[in-house]
Amino acid sequence: MMTVFSSLARRQEGFAAVETILALPIVLAMALGTLSSGSLLLTKSQLNRAVSEAAQYASANPQRSDAQIREIVLDSYHGSDALAATAIDVSRGGAPGDARYIEVEAKVRTRLPTVLFRAPGITLVSRKKAFIG
Structure with a gap:
């Protein structure tokens, strides 16, 4: 009887x-997914901050050129290899007498x-509109 229990224990x-x-x-897989998501959120946060600072x-x-504003985004964004693929658009709008942005x-x-x-x-993608005036 003892041999049966000892074989089961083994x-x-x-x-x-x-x-x-x-x-x-x-x-x-769960740990790597968490790290990947965190890295993506960090990149998005850095991009949002850079665009907000530029706006x-x-x-x-408002007298600064679009190239100077693009340079602010590039200086503020601390991304790694993704910086080369960054597309930055600056647009101005508003009619005279209306709110310009x-x-x-x-x-x-x-x-x-x-x-x-x-x-x-x-x-x-990060977009920020800033009003002038």
Whole structure:
């Protein structure tokens, strides 16, 4: 009778290893997904801040050229390799007598940092309108 229980005890020792092996890919996928999402949110936050700073600068200095406003976005954005793919548009609007505004829009094409596969690129867009006057 004792040999039956001891053989059962020996067989259950491997269950923890099997459960760990089965659960490990799921836990790793969740951890990597969290890191990828965090990286994407950081990039979007940096882009929003850069566009906001440029729009604020443009509203305080409306005589500045579009190239100077684009330079503010590029100086304020601290992205990594996505900086080369940044498209920055500056538009001005408003009729005389109406509220005039400057709108700054920036687009960044970036990739999710994945380990197991190559993710498609994602385009992040940030737009801010600042009124002059």
